[in-house]
Amino acid sequence: MKDQALHITNAILFDEDMALKGDREVREVRVEDNVITVTIAVEKANDVKTRYAMEDAIRDAIQAQIPGVQARIISLAIDGEDEPQAACAHSHGSASELPPKKPIPGVKRVWLVCSAKGGVGKSTVALNTALALKAQGHTVGLLDLDLYGPSIPALVGSDLPPIVVGNLIVPPEIHGLNVLSIGFMIEKDQPLMWRGPMVAGVINQLLWEVDWSGNDDLVIDMPPGTGDTYLSILQSIQVDAAIIVTTPSQLALADVRRGVAVFEPYGVKIAGVVENMATYDWEGRESILRLLDDIKVLDEKSQKSIARIKKILDTTRTIHIFGTHTQALCDEIKLPLIASIPLDIALQNDNDSGTPYMLNPKKKNIQASFETIAKFLCDLENP
Ligand SMILES: Nc1ncnc2c1ncn2[C@@H]1O[C@H](COP(=O)(O)OP(=O)(O)O)[C@@H](O)[C@H]1O
Ligand SMILES: [Mg+2]
Incomplete structure (x- = not known):
């Protein structure tokens, strides 16, 4: 070897x-x-x-x-x-061995949305948290640094190229956010196969050759894993805090446990964990219960059957698809569980159609989850 x-x-x-x-x-x-x-x-x-x-x-x-x-x-x-x-x-290595980190010019606070795994909802959380921060009156930038799978263009429903003024790229304003993604700068179906040296170059461009000034918050949608992009960012920019997104499955949580150690040498604070796709509320349940109540039952056998159906339906009230392990992990690694977002069909549909959920939230609890994350980050500033 x-x-x-x-x-x-x-x-x-x-x-x-x-x-x-x-x-x-x-x-x-x-x-x-x-x-x-x-x-x-x-x-x-x-x-x-x-x-x-x-x-x-x-x-x-x-x-x-x-x-x-x-x-x-x-x-x-x-x-x-x-x-x-x-x-x-x-x-x-230790932070003392690393070159000094630079602040992103003109940005008050920088947040990283991270996870060791892909597909857990980082981009969804980054986008909707950015919108929740905006709803609190902030000017917000959203930077997609997932070079291998930039999903922000699809999630915001736009892929127009940004304009360049002087030497700086100006992120387009989309849904009131200043958004930038490598997806805006390349052909839609172009394969994203970066050679090692290109990764650092593209990240540098997206961070330092862009006019991010004027943003109160810059939310960075990170790639999955703990690879090169992570390390380049952790060691080069001043970050206020990172949040870690995970599903509650044992498998995903094992990665969280491992992943938190990556931040330590770089002195990046982890604000806490966001649990996504935590539960599923099956809406058909209420309708079926109503229909069952309408049935006029005469014989005892049918009554028993209906009682049994209701009992089964009761178990579908809130389904924990991936288990319920997140709080225990957060206790173990001493990080707060900031919010728990359910699996939701409307949220998924909004993602697919490029109309961010927080523009028109359909469920109070999901809206509240993104607002909680935004508020949690704001409160970090003035603890
Ligand atoms: N709470 C949720 N409910 C339903 N679908 C979700 C939820 N969160 C994310 N998704 C869907 O899961 C997939 C992965 O989400 P994404 O935000 O792209 O994850 P990541 O950035 O971690 O790869 C997408 O299809 C997205 O629409
Ligand atoms: Mg993503």
């Missing part, structure tokens, strides 16, 4: 397409259980962006080619014959 990782690393490190300057070498390849740590030295003349791009490319390649391993790439900037000057632990 060690030799294979070394081989993969060398192939990328000495690839002519890799925009690295000067000498470079692999200092160490260490294998512990399923974690491969590769330490590389490159000349100081290479800026941080280039080093991160190289780290990303090597990590991606090792993880793609050696199944089941997790790769950590550490690049050291050296000055000619000198020993490492500035150690930069991209994938691990």
Whole structure:
């Protein structure tokens, strides 16, 4: 495994397409259980962006080619014959080793909407929380950083390209939010296959080459997982807090438990957990109960059958599709459970039709969930 990782690393490190300057070498390849740590030295003349791009490319390649391993790439900037000057632990290490984080110019607060898994409702929560923040009178930006699966264009029902003023991209105003997604800038059906170095470049563009000024809040819809995009963001921008979205299934919660550790070295505060698709209220139940009450039953057998049907219907009052494990996990990891959003057909339909739920909420409890998240974030500011 060690030799294979070394081989993969060398192939990328000495690839002519890799925009690295000067000498470079692999200092160490260490294998512990399923974690491969590769330490590389490159000349100081290479800026941080280039080093991160190289780290990303090597990590991606090792993880793609050696199944089941997790790769950590550490690049050291050296000055000619000198020993490492500035150690930069991209994938691990303490915050003190990392380059200073920058605030996004003109933005008061930055929130990350995260999860280790895809499909748990990050984009849904990010969009509707952004709208709930707006309803509280804030000016709100919404940035889709899920480069591999940008779903914000579909959720807001727009994919018009943003305009550029001077050197800066101006996010279009959609439903009163200032929205930006890589989906606005590429062809609709273009496959999103970013090479490692491109990821950092696109993220930098979406963060720093955009006029985000004037927003009270910037809600960032993060990609799933704990990969390169996460690390690039956690280490480069000043974030007020992250919220973690999960379904209540044991499987998803196991990822939450693992995922929270990723934030620690970067000093990013996790505000709490949002449980999505937590319950399902079957609306047909009430109608059937009403119909049953209309039936005039004569014989005892039919009466018993109807009583039994009512009992069965009672179990469908609130269905916990994925279980009820979130609160216990939150207690264990000492994070608040901010809100619990039910699985809802209207919410799903609104997502599919590109008309955000919070523009016309049909159910008070769902509206209240998004408002609770927004209020929770606002209160963090003035605890
Ligand atoms: N509470 C919910 N009720 C019904 N469908 C939901 C709910 N939350 C999300 N969905 C649907 O689940 C799918 C995944 O949601 P999405 O927000 O795109 O997740 P992620 O961003 O984590 O991948 C979408 O089809 C979305 O419409
Ligand atoms: Mg998404």
